[in-house]
Amino acid sequence: MTATKFVLPESDIPTTWYNVVPDLPKGLPPMLHPGTREPITPADLAPLFASGMIEQEFSTEREIDIPGPVLDIYRQWRPSPLVRARRLEQALDTPARIYFKYEGVSPAGSHKPNTAVPQAYYSKLDGVRRLTTETGAGQWGSSLSMACAYFGLDCEVFMVRVSYDQKPYRRGLMETFGASVTASPSDRTEAGRAALAADPHSTGSLGLAISEAVEAAMTSGGAARYALGSVLNLVLMHQTIIGQEALLQLAMADDYPDIVVGAAGGGSNFAGLALPFLRRQLGGGPTVRFVAAEPSSCPSLTKGSYDYDFGDTAGLTPLAKMHTLGHDFHPPAIHAGGLRYHGMAPIVSALREVDLIEARAVPQTACFEAGVLFARSEGIVPAPESTHAVRVAVDEAIHCRETGESKAIVFSLSGHGHFDMQAYIDYFAGKLTD
């Protein structure tokens, strides 16, 4: 029998996260305080994040234990499957071996619970009663809502207005998990009121929703903390469970990647798959081409400058050295809402600067074309964000057909598109532009 799906027993689930920071060739520039522009300290972040999270954000340990209660929840769906995309290979008539690591099996439908669960756990440990956050496409908000339900925390989600109006079912999902969802900009925060004063019909942005969620936590008198779904070192670290599992699964397949691909908005999904393979490479293992796929309409890694910038629109967050289009950049309303962010994770940015990773910008119609091909071949309808990885993987496989090379291409299918069918409907109706 030729295996299709590589499934690890629950007992083989990785029990540590991998922190790449000590392995970065040039280290990582510190984040700066938004007021003083001095390097921030753990104490600076205390009003914002749970203490366990702050410790991890500053950690230079290579391995950090995954707490038991977090592992218990991971085990409800992890290890996630690694699947050999044999039908896609046939459809492309390529000699390439294509594998995808499928994170859509999580109850929230994406990789985001990998970090939502520990963030809720560490917040619970601190006695916090409520977590605030923002969500664009809704994958992150759904995941944090679910994680808060697990730990008995209230969850307050600021949802970008355009998504709030267009995706009532995403909102319904968060509310089913018990979260309260507010359209952003809202009148609940100064940042929101200022945005509404400037434009009463504002459809919002991820950067603005971050400002609101941060403000809501900072002004909660200690009852609330904030949670963030990407960009941070600790978030990328939590996501390394993806790549660690994939390493074991590729060993089952007796294979090893030539190319690793992931979609990159904030960068955590791409990094989660790539970093454990990069670790091997830095330790003398095989060299891999790591390709971050981003939307051509929001090309932080391919077109942004590598500079200090805020994470949010209002300038409430620390400044991070990263590839950025500017914190006031307002990306066009593409369907991959999870990739509409002006900045890129500092770790991913630092790796790009030393050429350990590549970046490629792809237009959305080409991504949906690849997404439909994938759905008809493998059955799974990818999230619009994930179609960016599919597109690059397909292009690499087509290149293999042209050159006759049989390369192993491993990509991250970060989530399913069940809450994004309007995007596919618009694609079929010819309504999408690049």
Place this chain on the structure above:
Amino acid sequence: MTATKFVLPESDIPTTWYNVVPDLPKGLPPMLHPGTREPITPADLAPLFASGMIEQEFSTEREIDIPGPVLDIYRQWRPSPLVRARRLEQALDTPARIYFKYEGVSPAGSHKPNTAVPQAYYSKLDGVRRLTTETGAGQWGSSLSMACAYFGLDCEVFMVRVSYDQKPYRRGLMETFGASVTASPSDRTEAGRAALAADPHSTGSLGLAISEAVEAAMTSGGAARYALGSVLNLVLMHQTIIGQEALLQLAMADDYPDIVVGAAGGGSNFAGLALPFLRRQLGGGPTVRFVAAEPSSCPSLTKGSYDYDFGDTAGLTPLAKMHTLGHDFHPPAIHAGGLRYHGMAPIVSALREVDLIEARAVPQTACFEAGVLFARSEGIVPAPESTHAVRVAVDEAIHCRETGESKAIVFSLSGHGHFDMQAYIDYFAGKLTD
């Protein structure tokens, strides 16, 4: 470590389906021809179904091999996980051990691909170019669309008008898989035109959509065959892969069910889980309580008569001996569209008649209440159909709390509710009635 999820390696996937027909204590009354009322023959079904399907429908073999190309596709998501619902147990403070077999991991989101894939395969073998079918809630239509994409067949889905209008994303999913979707009643068939003549604003019914799909196949001049998502012997047989896997997984857990629960509309999901355990019982193994959960608004098994009836509204299908509310029964518009069917599978009906299984009718608000509890405990939002099984499993677990008994309850979580969030939104808004 205490395991949560019981995962079989791909190599342990069952390679045969179990056919319960030779083990039925009183056998199975034959289906009758709609014209002559004589027992139907395989030849009678030839214009309707693929020959491989007809052979299986009449088979009295206990084990039937799963064809290799079908197994290859099953392996993309099977074996599906069996999960110990520890958080639900804690939430209920019950000594019961609750397990759920989760079919929502299939790309179409339910158990339906287990039979859609072989039906498409056998049709392809016969050189058929197109499959016609009906869909209510959309789970079956999505699954057959996916299966047809795999085998390069066209797929024509008659979707009950009320679902067609209320669920554009289900339709979008089917179209993403390449299917053509028509609202039923339509002007494409005599049955549809008659219904529209009687009521131009008809919202349709599953029975009527079946009539349309059957007629479309019968009048295709051989280009098309029909596919059916439940009720038939062969469909129940295809679904036994669920219970066969669960048997192996419970052995991994060193446990065995006292109670097996499944939601029952046509009966295939319930039967798919239950029959392999029933086989053990009939062979001298432990006695299990098998409970079919049906909606109190469409109570074929608890309130219907055990009689010969048509499978569709127009009387085009053969008559089957089954529990039925009458083929002209028009069920209220509950959200569990997949359970809105007037009849019950002949096999399930026959088992009910000899008291080998129980049936319980549950109202929809109580089902959604259980569904929300499940979502907040286990992360997965159940399909409205599946909440019926959750409700009965929860009630049994509460009963265990009251009696202090530690029973093992195994239920089938037939699918996720990602395309049914409006039902949850309506539930929270207090709009549902029983």
